Amino acid sequence: MKRVSILAVTSLWLCGNAYAEKIDCKKASDQNSLNRCADLSYQAADKKLNETYGKLLAKVSPQGKPRLQKAERAWVAYRDAQCDFLSSSAGPYSAQPMIHSSCLSRLTQAQTRLLDEQLHCEEGDVGCGQQ
Numbered sequence: 001m002k003r004v005s006i007l008a009v010t011s012l013w014l015c016g017n018a019y020a021e022k023i024d025c026k027k028a029s030d031q032n033s034l035n036r037c038a039d040l041s042y043q044a045a046d047k048k049l050n051e052t053y054g055k056l057l058a059k060v061s062p063q064g065k066p067r068l069q070k071a072e073r074a075w076v077a078y079r080d081a082q083c084d085f086l087s088s089s090a091g092p093y094s095a096q097p098m099i100h101s102s103c104l105s106r107l108t109q110a111q112t113r114l115l116d117e118q119l120h121c122e123e124g125d126v127g128c129g130q131q
Helices: 002-022 029-061 067-084 096-119
Strands: none
Touching: 029 067, 029 096, 067 096
């Protein structure tokens, strides 16, 4: 019985991955597709944020590293709480995952721009963090 359950879960997971690869987000019209596309957008934004953060962390002075890490942890907590609030309602609804993922994506893209500005600031810019 346990073996059948594992096979069923694996099959569903593989079908889900195949569906994700074939989805055309420019033509998405049903709520499941819109939810998935919003999640894919967030995943891409998060990947870019992590790349930018890693580059900035490598560039920041030893004194600035713990401050940057503290700021980023606080920002992640803020982002998650803000998006939980914005996508909350009295009960679950079909667009809730899309709204939540879209919020995460928007705030993540904004943070990436901010970190990228810090990564590319001009020498002597006193407002450019611990570099």
